[in-house]
Amino acid sequence: MAFLELKDIHKSYYLGKEEFPVLKGIDLGFDKGEFVSILGESGGGKSTLMNIIGGLDRDFAGSVAVNGEVLDHKQEKRLDLYRRKTIGYIFQSFNLINYQTNLENVMTSLNMTALSGAERKKRAVELLDQVGLKEHINKYPNQLSGGQKQRVAIARALASSPDIIIADEPTGALDAVNTKDVLEILESIAKDGKLVIVVTHSQEVADYGTRILHMSDGKIDEEKTLKDKFPNKEQSEEVVSKPLAARTIWNMAFDHVRFNKLRNFLITLGSAIGIFSVILFLGLGNGIKGYINDQVNQLANPKYPTVMKNVTTDNKASNNERLQETMQKMATDYKATTLSAKSLEKIDKIAHVNDVVKGYQFNNASFTHNKTSVQGSQLQTWTPAISSKTIKAGHKPGKNEIVIDKTFAQKIDSNWKSVVGKKVTLKYMAFNGENMPVQVTDTLKVAGVAEGGQAGAIFSTDYQTTKAALDKAGAITEANMASIAVDKAENVKSVVKKVNAIKIDGKRAFVGISIGDVLDTINTITSLASYVLAAIAGISLIVSAIMIIVTTYMSVSERTKEIGVLRALGARAKDIRKLFTSESLMIGMISAVVGLVAAYVGQFLMNMALHGLIKYDIVQISVGNVIFAIIISLVIALVASFVPSRKAAKLNTIDALAAD
Ligand SMILES: Nc1ncnc2c1ncn2[C@@H]1O[C@H](COP(=O)(O)OP(=O)(O)OP(=O)(O)O)[C@@H](O)[C@H]1O
Numbered sequence: 001m002a003f004l005e006l007k008d009i010h011k012s013y014y015l016g017k018e019e020f021p022v023l024k025g026i027d028l029g030f031d032k033g034e035f036v037s038i039l040g041e042s043g044g045g046k047s048t049l050m051n052i053i054g055g056l057d058r059d060f061a062g063s064v065a066v067n068g069e070v071l072d073h074k075q076e077k078r079l080d081l082y083r084r085k086t087i088g089y090i091f092q093s094f095n096l097i098n099y100q101t102n103l104e105n106v107m108t109s110l111n112m113t114a115l116s117g118a119e120r121k122k123r124a125v126e127l128l129d130q131v132g133l134k135e136h137i138n139k140y141p142n143q144l145s146g147g148q149k150q151r152v153a154i155a156r157a158l159a160s161s162p163d164i165i166i167a168d169e170p171t172g173a174l175d176a177v178n179t180k181d182v183l184e185i186l187e188s189i190a191k192d193g194k195l196v197i198v199v200t201h202s203q204e205v206a207d208y209g210t211r212i213l214h215m216s217d218g219k220i221d222e223e224k225t226l227k228d229k230f231p232n233k234e235q236s237e238e239v240v241s242k243p244l245a246a247r248t249i250w251n252m253a254f255d256h257v258r259f260n261k262l263r264n265f266l267i268t269l270g271s272a273i274g275i276f277s278v279i280l281f282l283g284l285g286n287g288i289k290g291y292i293n294d295q296v297n298q299l300a301n302p303k304y305p306t307v308m309k310n311v312t313t314d315n316k317a318s319n320n321e322r323l324q325e326t327m328q329k330m331a332t333d334y335k336a337t338t339l340s341a342k343s344l345e346k347i348d349k350i351a352h353v354n355d356v357v358k359g360y361q362f363n364n365a366s367f368t369h370n371k372t373s374v375q376g377s378q379l380q381t382w383t384p385a386i387s388s389k390t391i392k393a394g395h396k397p398g399k400n401e402i403v404i405d406k407t408f409a410q411k412i413d414s415n416w417k418s419v420v421g422k423k424v425t426l427k428y429m430a431f432n433g434e435n436m437p438v439q440v441t442d443t444l445k446v447a448g449v450a451e452g453g454q455a456g457a458i459f460s461t462d463y464q465t466t467k468a469a470l471d472k473a474g475a476i477t478e479a480n481m482a483s484i485a486v487d488k489a490e491n492v493k494s495v496v497k498k499v500n501a502i503k504i505d506g507k508r509a510f511v512g513i514s515i516g517d518v519l520d521t522i523n524t525i526t527s528l529a530s531y532v533l534a535a536i537a538g539i540s541l542i543v544s545a546i547m548i549i550v551t552t553y554m555s556v557s558e559r560t561k562e563i564g565v566l567r568a569l570g571a572r573a574k575d576i577r578k579l580f581t582s583e584s585l586m587i588g589m590i591s592a593v594v595g596l597v598a599a600y601v602g603q604f605l606m607n608m609a610l611h612g613l614i615k616y617d618i619v620q621i622s623v624g625n626v627i628f629a630i631i632i633s634l635v636i637a638l639v640a641s642f643v644p645s646r647k648a649a650k651l652n653t654i655d656a657l658a659a660d
Pocket residue numbers: 013014022040041042043044045046047048049
């Protein structure tokens with residue numbers, strides 16, 4: 001029984017329904033130690049036969065048996081293993097991978113073995129040494145002569161120590177000297193106990209071997225033994241074969257990304273700009289939200305919602321509308337806007353309410369200091385709802401004290417801080433039991449100067465002081481507003497809801513409003529704006545996805561031959577798919593990293609530039625934003641490479657090898 005046996009091989013090509021028989025019944029046997037040349041006229045079917053022997057062509061009739069075992073050509077996995085382990089290919093046009101060094105080219109085949117990294121390298125160097133290329137291991141294929149290239153290809157074919165070496169016109173592109181060198185190497189391989197099958201047009205090459213087969217019209221029409229086969233040698237090196245490891249595929253992808261530096265740099269740059277702008281806008285959204293919250297919280301304590309009497313019967317009115325109506329009512333029917341102690345008890349009973357702090361609010365207050373008079377503003381008693389951060393000089397008001405706004409303090413003295421401690425006469429209008437206006441006058445000491453707008457810091461006085469003054473003037477002393485002390489900020493919303501739902505005599509009694517409501521609205525608007533901006537920036541990510549698709553397609557068509565070579569060396573279809581997916585993922589990852597670094601630099605620069613103006617980090621990129629950016633960029637890369645990498649994996653190996 002021969003080592004390699006072909007039985008009754010038939011193969012036809014079809015053009016439409018028309019059959020073109022190429023191999024018409026081939027029965028052959030080959031043994032180890034043979035150097036067999038297949039001669040024959042062009043188009044006689046030599047390459048077709050080699051593809052069948054080499055496990056590249058599965059679509060034929062007949063059987064191929066190695067060592068007595070018939071190959072099942074239906075099992076792709078089995079054929080991958082066969083190519084990896086048993087077959088070594090040498091092509092006329094060398095088919096070296098141009099972005100790999102000569103050493104790496106040989107290593108690519110060795111990467112499909114179970115040898116360790118160091119062993120692979122050692123073996124690759126030895127093999128290149130054997131073919132006389134020791135000094136050229138770190139060169140790239142295009143830095144070698146044709147003969148040298150073919151020797152690299154031979155070293156690669158021998159890498160996994162296959163039993164069969166198939167060479168299709170190995171000397172077709174070489175001059176006489178190189179032809180001789182290559183033939184000597186092939187002979188030495190046969191001497192080593194391997195089976196060498198060479199397809200050739202050259203009688204000179206054929207005469208070099210141990211046996212010549214002549215093919216004509218799809219059949220072997222002549223067979224000639226030139227000399228005895230070389231004695232069978234015990235194979236010293238048994239190299240165990242293994243599929244390409246994910247890490248090796250990743251390294252190959254990296255080599256190719258590096259090889260195509262400029263193109264990949266531009267794509268990475270494009271994608272990175274997209275990621276950069278999306279992240280920066282999201283970060284800006286966070287920052288603006290944070291800034292507004294910070295500003296508002298500096299004026300008011302969010303744990304203290306404010307409550308006033310509800311005077312509206314319109315159930316559909318918003319809290320703000322109710323509040324406005326209560327304010328207006330104060331001028332016409334003050335009595336209707338006061339909060340009885342009894343009604344406030346209802347609020348006190350709500351869960352999470354620690355205290356209800358009574359207060360007053362009057363419009364059109366004025367005060368005088370010496371001859372300076374300040375007109376027309378709101379008077380509000382100090383409540384814990386007002387943030388003490390608003391006080392820029394002095395302290396919050398105690399008994400017979402007042403806090404005035406900075407703008408008012410400046411009217412009294414340009415050195416506004418010096419106003420603290422001075423006495424002012426405060427005047428405002430309140431109402432008596434008959435709803436008649438009553439003038440209230442009080443002399444108070446300025447305890448502090450506040451800055452921060454309307455949040456009640458203007459004319460803030462102490463509650464007891466105001467109450468005493470009202471009493472003295474004969475005005476109603478019942479509070480007309482209150483601050484609710486809620487235990488935790490997260491309970492404020494539910495407390496305000498409950499306050500607004502309280503009914504007395506069948507009517508809603510209160511209008512409660514928290515600074516949180518205002519913030520919620522602002523936050524929603526800010527988030528929306530930042531998402532819209534990020535989405536606009538996101539359009540560039542679509543562009544980057546298209547760029548990745550185009551590059552992967554280009555990469556696949558440029559590397560069709562390489563795909564064929566890898567498959568011939570035994571790489572599986574899924575290895576090819578992974579190779580291209582890895583390349584896209586790599587570009588996606590690099591883009592994400594570059595985009596993120598740029599976004600952080602942008603954040604730093606923007607925050608630095610605006611710090612003088614707002615003393616707040618206006619761009620705040622969160623961990624969530626970073627994770628989002630990485631995920632989105634990897635997803636884009638994966639989706640973009642999906643179709644091209646599948647196309648690459650599905651390529652027919654024979655067609656791929658024939659690609660220009
Ligand atoms: N994919 C294909 N589709 C259709 N016909 C094909 C295909 N590949 C090869 N053929 C035909 O099959 C025949 C044998 O081709 P093959 O390449 O095996 O010949 P060959 O003996 O190797 O020729 P050469 O010495 O010129 O390389 C030729 O007539 C060729 O046109």
